[in-house]
Each structure stands twice: as structure tokens, then as C-alpha cells.
Amino acid sequence: MDLVYEALVSEGGFVSAQDLYRKLKDRGENIGLATVYRSLQSLSESGSVVIARGDDSETIYSACEDGTHHHHLRCKRCGASVKIDSEEAERWTASVAREYGYVEVSHTFDIVGICPKCQT
Amino acid sequence: MDLVYEALVSEGGFVSAQDLYRKLKDRGENIGLATVYRSLQSLSESGSVVIARGDDSETIYSACEDGTHHHHLRCKRCGASVKIDSEEAERWTASVAREYGYVEVSHTFDIVGICPKCQT
């Protein structure tokens, strides 16, 4: 668990469970894939890891200490992400939900692009 | 292809390929699961079907003739969805992308709640 969290923190951005597992193994750690999944799962439940869905069918994870509601702008090349303020978008979703009479409305924003460093 | 499209239209909202397949079989149609996937795939490429990712790991599809960029507010109970105007959110994402120097930025909004009909 601590090992997985460390590795994820040092990763800096979003990474898949499989990739994280490979990197840990390559580093010589004795760890199982199931443990990586389990750790990421409980870390996300405890709020220190955020989850997103990459372009493909892999779930990707990133360490994020901030427990308050926010979103990320993520690089599709390297996985780097920046926390972004979303007040404006929050108000928009709330007003849309009200307009159509939907309740218990939640949302997921997946915003991806190419970060400054990855631009040739 | 036409059969799949019809079924999806009559469905009204979002539904998974597996569910659509089951409903077609229950209706007595002679169709294969692969054909359902293939049809939904090409329909989405031709722009008459939109794709989203449900809470679980299933991809869900909905007939949507509107080829312009827009988003949906979807009911997590019955799959019903309403097309929503997102100009405000579009401007927000564009400004965020500019602020952090990200280019080629695209986004996916998944906004789900409980529709008026499904509220007890």
C-alpha cells in the first residue's frame, strides 16, 4: 500500500495499474498485481488517489491529496496533469440539472490534450 | 445494421451492446452479438450514434442524429437522456486549456442523475 502510493506519487501524473505494476517489478520490488489493484482501490476510496479512464480501456490513477471537488487537465502523451478550478463548470452543470428536473446529478469531466513539455 | 439502428432508436436512450443484443434476441431476431457491435461501431463512426461509458465497465450507445458537438444529461436509472447546450462549458474548457498551454484539447463530459420520471 505505502509502496504503491510512493510509486504513484513519484510517477507525477496519471498511470495505469498495469504500468505501475511493471515499473515496480522492474525496480526489483516483490509485489503482486493484485496488491497494486487493491492498494489503488483503497487509496481512491480514502481520497488520496483519483481515477480516470484513458482513451483505451484502461483505468488510470493519480496521487492527489486534495479532497475537495475538482478536475484535472491531463496530457495524453505523458500523463502529466494539472488541477483546474471548475467553479464555472460546476455552476453550469447545476443549472442544466435544474433546468431538466434531474436530481442526484454527478459528473465526470475528462479533459485531455498535449502539455507544453510534450509539444515538439 | 438497420435492424440495430431501429432497435436503438426505439430504445430512446442509452443502452449497452449486450442489452441491445438480448432485446433483439428476445424479440426473436436472428442476429449475432458481433453484428450488434459492428453496427454500433460503424453507426458511431458515421455520426448517427453517440458513445458513453456507464458507471460500470460497459460502453453504452444512443441514437443521436445531431452531428454538431454537444453533450447529454443522462438518467442513471433508465438511460433516458436529454441533449444539453454546452456553450458555457466549451468556453470554460478552452480558457483552461489556454491558461495551461495545452493544445489539441478534447473533452468528454459524463453527466448523470435521476430523470423526473424515475423520481419516486
Place this chain on the structure above:
DNA sequence: TTGATATTGATAACCATTATCATATTTAAT
């Protein structure tokens, strides 16, 4: 020390999706 409890790693199972392939259907040319 000892016994109960929780964690771990290896591996099998799961399941949505895709690839394969033989058959059936459509299309175009003769």
C-alpha cells in the same frame, strides 16, 4: 509463545470486446 486476524502474491475466473473464419447474402459482370 500462540492463536486469531489481516495482508500478500500467484493464479484462476470473469466478462466486455475483438478477431477469426466458414457460410450466407448481395452486387456486378457476363
Place this chain on the structure above:
DNA sequence: ATTAAATATGATAATGGTTATCAATATCAA
């Protein structure tokens, strides 16, 4: 209408990320 090539279809196997299982190991409290 015949025939041959091209395309679409359904059945089924394969893929791959994720989860379940389980025996072994570590942790903890008497």
C-alpha cells in the same frame, strides 16, 4: 439467368483488463 467476386453475417475463439480465490505469510493481541 449464370456466374463470380465482394461483402455482410453469425458462431465461436481469443484478448486483455480487472476481480475472485486461496494458500502462505505477516501482523497483532493475549
